[in-house]
Amino acid sequence: xxxxxxxxxxxxxxxxxxxxxxxxxxxxxxxxxxxxxxxxxxxxxxxxxxxxxxxxxxxxxxxxxxxxxxxxxxxxxxxxxxxxxxxxxxxxxxxxxxxxxxxxxxxxxxxxxxxxxxxxxxxxxxxxxxxxxxxxxxxxxxxxxxxxxxxxxxxxxxxxxxxxxxxxxxxxxxxxxxxxxxxxxxxxxxxxxxxxxxxxxxxxxxxxxxxxxxxxxxxxxxxxxxxxxxxxxxxxxxxxxxxxxxxxxxxxxxxxxxxxxxxxxxxxxxxxxxxxxxxxxxxxxxxxxxxxxxxxxxxxxxxxxxxxxxxxxxxxxxxxxxxxxxxxxxxxxxxxxxxxxxxxxxxxxxxxxxxxxxxxxxxxxxxxxxxxxxxxxxxxxxxxxxxxxxxxxxxxxxxxxxxxxxxxxxxxxxxxxxxxxxxxxxxxxxxxxxxxxxxxxxxxxxxxxxxxxxxxxxxxxxxxxxxxxxxxxxxxxxxxxxxxxxxxxxxxxxx
RNA sequence: GAGCCGCUAGCUCAUCCGGUAGAGCACCGGCCUUUUAAGCCGGUGGUGCUGGGUUCGAGUCCCAGGCGGCUCACCA
Numbered sequence: 001x002x003x004x005x006x007x008x009x010x011x012x013x014x015x016x017x018x019x020x021x022x023x024x025x026x027x028x029x030x031x032x033x034x035x036x037x038x039x040x041x042x043x044x045x046x047x048x049x050x051x052x053x054x055x056x057x058x059x060x061x062x063x064x065x066x067x068x069x070x071x072x073x074x075x076x077x078x079x080x081x082x083x084x085x086x087x088x089x090x091x092x093x094x095x096x097x098x099x100x101x102x103x104x105x106x107x108x109x110x111x112x113x114x115x116x117x118x119x120x121x122x123x124x125x126x127x128x129x130x131x132x133x134x135x136x137x138x139x140x141x142x143x144x145x146x147x148x149x150x151x152x153x154x155x156x157x158x159x160x161x162x163x164x165x166x167x168x169x170x171x172x173x174x175x176x177x178x179x180x181x182x183x184x185x186x187x188x189x190x191x192x193x194x195x196x197x198x199x200x201x202x203x204x205x206x207x208x209x210x211x212x213x214x215x216x217x218x219x220x221x222x223x224x225x226x227x228x229x230x231x232x233x234x235x236x237x238x239x240x241x242x243x244x245x246x247x248x249x250x251x252x253x254x255x256x257x258x259x260x261x262x263x264x265x266x267x268x269x270x271x272x273x274x275x276x277x278x279x280x281x282x283x284x285x286x287x288x289x290x291x292x293x294x295x296x297x298x299x300x301x302x303x304x305x306x307x308x309x310x311x312x313x314x315x316x317x318x319x320x321x322x323x324x325x326x327x328x329x330x331x332x333x334x335x336x337x338x339x340x341x342x343x344x345x346x347x348x349x350x351x352x353x354x355x356x357x358x359x360x361x362x363x364x365x366x367x368x369x370x371x372x373x374x375x376x377x378x379x380x381x382x383x384x385x386x387x388x389x390x391x392x393x394x395x396x397x398x399x400x401x402x403x404x405x406x407x408x409x410x411x412x413x414x415x416x417x418x419x420x421x422x423x424x425x426x427x428x429x430x431x432x433x434x435x436x437x438x439x440x441x442x443x444x445x446x447x448x449x450x451x452x453x454x455x456x457x458x459x460x461x462x463x464x465x466x467x468x469x470x471x472x473x474x475x476x477x478x479x480x481x482x483x484x485x486x487x488x489x490x491x492x493x494x495x
Numbered sequence: 496g497a498g499c500c501g502c503u504a505g506c507u508c509a510u511c512c513g514g515u516a517g518a519g520c521a522c523c524g525g526c527c528u529u530u531u532a533a534g535c536c537g538g539u540g541g542u543g544c545u546g547g548g549u550u551c552g553a554g555u556c557c558c559a560g561g562c563g564g565c566u567c568a569c570c571a
Contacts, residue, residue: 006540007505007522066531073528090528108521121529145506145520147532152506154563166506210570229571255570256496265571350568412571443570468571481564492562 037082109139207231327369416465
């Protein structure tokens, strides 16, 4: 073992003494009759007297989380996946040997199996009166302290197993996360979407402007990239006639870490033939409204001191409108690159007049001036074409694309557009991206010839959307950091 | 990658101006057969993140490094 302190050594000694006594500290199996929650469901409504006459026999198992000894009797609480219950042990019932074994060899953190019957104590707490106690698995390391629990953030992330054990609110977040994902799948399945899986290792990383992770396949002797998005594969599937598809995907971006960024993150991407971005706005409103209502019991959530209401409809602003009205940017700045750069500099934003295109400069101003105001669910629509190489242009204005982003709690939660399905236009957009890449933009997209070939077979009018699951879970669980909604967030090597 | 803050017993935290490092819980021993932050008595436990430096003397001051948090930059 890495480090052995006296507490661990004491427990190792106990294991050896138990073995010498013929007791296996790690027996292979133990059958339980009820989870702890089931016991509360069965007996929670029964009075002290009813319990005494009914003699409800139970066989339970769990981890001992607390203990109060009283000489020839003892109380402890054990915890399983469903809850926590008190156990009462007496020397009279367990015998000298059984009681001493509990008293001397079993520690907080150990897994115990208990046979007994339910009763109520003087304080009316539903408790299991033990007739037999067996050690199911000996813990060698002590658990954190019972009042303050485990607070050290680094330890909580590195040793999430301990965090989950002693901090019930952490378990709650991940149970909710699972329910959220399940609910989203139900929602899409009900609407005839097909859940699919597409490559995580891609020869050409596409579908998002981001720097990829590189890996190497030895047998093929070629580099592969961890996907930055599944988009181009999902659209190939729509070409193939799978008109409604979705993937809850882990994607990877080789960028900095922050409160809102983990190098691997989970996204929902879905594509719907014969729909446009307006249809997806309606679908998104419906999805998130149902989600909050069904998972949280209310369309209102509280996040970082704000009340957020998911009841539709949500406000919609065009990108330019949002800059002018919400961001209080002078309208002429939208048309005048020099003015935009002056404003960006006045706002202390890092713009590079050599490299940044007018759209990129405006986007930085957008982040600074508009994003902080987008607390309630809000759609920002009709983005500049140059920021959107995979989106379809508006019929009435070729410089804008039919695209929206959904903001909630000042975070970008979703990004969607009517998909570009004109293969010639897509080829031109890829060429523009390649020019940018050659000019040194490491996030510019790559030419994907097979994707173009797929489009040449014909992609029906289609709309597609990506929803950041981690960020959505942050808002729905009141978590300020993405690390609080990812079980094992990326950290540097342990010191 | 940059700035600021943090790192002391298994856990949560103290340690004032540089002078032999403490508490609660946990743990060990004793008492206690309905307790629940059980109680009472006694006890064990520390490379003070690492490495240098200043000093008679460093957990404390200085320098370098590690890890974490926050902010910024990049992005979803």
